[in-house]
Amino acid sequence: MTYKKPSAYIFTTLILFLTCTNLYAESVLRIVCHGSNASALIYVNGKASGSCPMDLFVPAGRIELKAVKVVDSDHERVFENSFSLEDDSAKKIKVQLSNPQLTAAAQKRRTAEKQKKEQALAADALTRARKGDINAMHAVSQYYRQGQGLEISEPKALYWENQAQQAQLSRDLSRAAMATLKAAEAGDTKAMAEMSLLYTQGKGVKQDSGQAKAWADKKTAVITAKNQLLVRQLLISALSGDIDSMTRLSTIYKEGATGVIQSDEKSAEWADKKAQAIKVKEQRYVRQLLALAESGDIDAMTRLSTIYKEGAAGVIQSDEKSLEWERKISIVSEKKQQFERAKQELNDISYVNSLGAMEENGLFDNPLATTITLPLAAVADLMSTPFNLTNHIVLQREVNAQAADWEAPESMIAKAYQQKYVKGTSALPGAR
């Protein structure tokens, strides 16, 4: 065995010595403290035993070791350890003091101070709670439940909690009543009814039958005025032909309303007027459709066909007329298709001639180029149904004089045209 350090040699020797000699039946305890832990006071089983570091003999058994080093008046650093020692044993304990902590006395003092503060808070809260402070009531309830400043008491905690809820409800009702009052004062008839109820029940306001009646009366007056205004407005629009207004008037008079006396007679009168107006409107609608259809509007024709098929819009049901419009639809559709074809066909018509070039094509005032006209039907493979040939012939006859008639009405050409076709009977109906 080789010992590298002399102290280890000595400690080993001492242990051997003590063991071999067997002078005392005690154990050896070596307590070491390094650095800031040095100088700590050592208590073994509650008995001050000196300051650290130190070696001491202690009886075998349970050992309560405590090392204390005072930091200031209220704080100390402490190390505690508990262990058992057998007879004739040796133990080394390394003291590692805690961070500074309150001393027991300081702790006691401080606890007393806290309790005093809590009691003051609770007393203040109790005072305020008794005065109706809802937050204080909640706090008192809490203090009682936790024994904070007050002696712990669940019944008292529940009492104050209940008090707080009731106070909150009361406050909410009052606020709601104020909002309702504001709306009622602004003319809201529902708010007026609400106010009347609140005053009757005393909810949110102080119960007041007088106020309750006043608000109920005011509500009736306002609704009466509104209804009467509505009726006047409906009358104006109904008289101008508005069918919805007639319907509403009929309903209002049938059911009656605040400020409007129920009248079956007036209700029937407006129902009749409504029926007549609908009839007129339908007739106008049908007339408009007819005009549009006559001008070639396929949508109008389709509607007319449906109307006649169903007998709708005031017309007498007629399958015959419905079919007639269907036939016209097919004709007009064909016409539109033909015009579309014509449009394609005529995409380029400018390549052959321009104005004034006519003459060059006819030699010496060629009479053929002056007078011959190809019958329209000779190109009927391009266009067949769309043309009203009779109208074309009439237009053709009149067309020569139109320029003069438009810009030089005093010219002889214009006068001759006027005499023959306008004052006479040959002009196209409705033309010019």
Place this chain on the structure above:
Amino acid sequence: MKNILRVGLATVLVILFSGCARHAAQPGALPDNFSLKSSAAAVLVDKDHTITVNDQQLQALAAQQQISSRQALVNILLQSSDKKLQPDPAFNKVRQLVSSGETEVFYAYADVLSRYLTSETFACREPSYYRYFNARYHREDHDYRCAGDIPFNVVSQHGAKVRWLNPKRVSEIHLLFAGKGKGLMSKFGHVSLRLIVCPEHNVDQEVCDQNLYQHIVLGYRAHVDDFTIDAMKGVFGDYRAYLYANEFMDIYREYAIEEFREVYSLPLKLNQGQREELLRGLSEISWSYAGDYKFFTSNCSTLLQLALRSLWPEFSKNLQMNTLYWRPDNFFAALRTSELSDFNALEDLSAAEKKGFYFSSTEPIYNKALRVVAAAMQDPQFKTLDEYVNQNPVERYENALQDALYYQHLKQDVYLHGAQVLLEEFSVLQFQARTRSEMSNFFDKNKIADIERHMLSVLGRDEFNAFSACILKPVKAAVQPHKTTVGIPERAEIAANKESVFLCDSKENAVYLKKIGLELENIDPVSWKPIKKFMLSAMVGMHNVEQFLTLAPSKDEVVE
């Protein structure tokens, strides 16, 4: 250019062949038993140039030869060596005026003289020859009075129709002068005569002047006479001239609208008797005359002057008219300053336009209409009439409707509406003119006789009747006026030739015409294509006119 070459070639050929006589219809040889001695006794002209016919001898000769008295007379005259019974220069002048000049002159003289001597209707049927023979043979005008209406075969857009004119209803005759045109052939204008025809039972001059739709224009015009049935066809395509009768409004359309030419109508100073004589003479010419048309020597101006010299003694005596003006504008200018016309009528053109003596070109009016319409549109697709007309007519109408603001204006503004309708009508007229021009080319190119043969072979009877009535007959009527064998026809002759009326524009007959159109297309699809396109453009344009007319605002709603 092609036309110019054709004209040039024709003129050269006419000059080259000018010496060539036409022997188209020579009379047959004299019968073997013809006796010169007896024939000489049948027709005698004494020293005073008085001609007498021995009817008994004539009838005996006719019986002997088993021919008609008139034919016997013709034979006698043909064999006569008496200079007084042979044509003289004056006869040739009259003949040039009223005949086709196709028969040999000696035969023509004998033929006409025989009618003069034997026909009771000769005086009124052939008044020019009648005047000539009366003058030559010193015959008195014993109760010569031609009463009754005078026929003119008036060619219009719908074919030819004979109009019987009561000469009392012709209150005035004007020289109608169409000013310079844009074409080569019309750079010196065109002259013709205008008959101021009064309405029935009203000869008030103002009313007559206003009765334009019944006025008739008589003018010499020419055409390459390619499709007559007989042997008149020229070897190299001579241009033939006829005196055409047209409706005034057709002529107005042609000149003032389609060609934008000024038209002047100069009243001629004629009394009632002179007018009647002139009318009858013009009728005779219109039914009988067919001559060569040469641009510089035998044209509308010279032929008309020759006719007036023959039919209007005061004209022939007038010194200013001694010159034969080949340029129509020069003739018009000379006549205007002569005593033969009412010079004052054209002094103030504005007043003349109101009175019907002047018809201005419609070009400024259509251009104004174009400006009015373009200004009202949001985005007009045209700047000139040319551009307007050459737009696709379907799109043109659609564009107008799609321009909401324009559409609204159109329904409210009478003036704008009028302008819009006017432009569409102009487009229709232009395309009708283009169609006619292309039709003319089509028939020229494919020859009417060939077309007729083809159609006869491919069409059914009803279809061919429709073709004949609606196309063939109007084409022939336009190319060559209806002609009788001699002089002015009588009602009975015209009535006998009258064909049943075929309604070419009726829906019932459309099916035939559709087939005809397709067959014409088969003949020459390339030439037919522009005709179809132009016809279609005109039809769509007409449809546009109809549609625009339905938008007509009420004149009462116009805010001044």
